[in-house]
Amino acid sequence: MSGAAEAIRNHCRFWNAMDKASWLALFADDIEYEDPPGTVASRGVEVMSTHAWDGAFTAVKRWILEPVKIIECGREAQVYMRNHGSVDGLPVCVESIELWRVDETGRVDLIRAFWEPPQDPAIHAHLAVAGWAGGTGDPADA
Secondary structure, three states: OHHHOHHHHHHHHHHHHOOOOHHHHEEEEEEEOOOOOOOOEEEHHHHHHHHHHHHEEEEEEEEEEEEEEEEEEEOOOEEEEEEEEEEEEEEEEEEEEEEEOOOOOOOOEEEEEEOOOOHHHHHHHOOOHHHHOOOOOHHHHO
């Protein structure tokens, strides 16, 4: 069984290499995703593909992840992450505290990413949180 800390390291490795297929393979089909909690909440690997990945890599956005500190306990881990990016030509660094959990097979079944959106309106307008329409990604919710 793979641990949550390993999942976080692989998340960063695949994300930074822009390897979407390997990145998506990390997640359970019914992953719960809150980024940040109270704003963006969804369920399902399809949302990870269309919202998390496709929303992060656009013509005006690119992010590099730096896991500063990972603490693992059982099937869960917390990571202090620096999200370095460029949004519409402006440099951005967003710090987050993230909770990751893996299921019995080692696939990620929960992510909760806590962060404060940048206040600059030019940057905020391009963040996924600004365009979130809600939903779970489940066709039954449409």
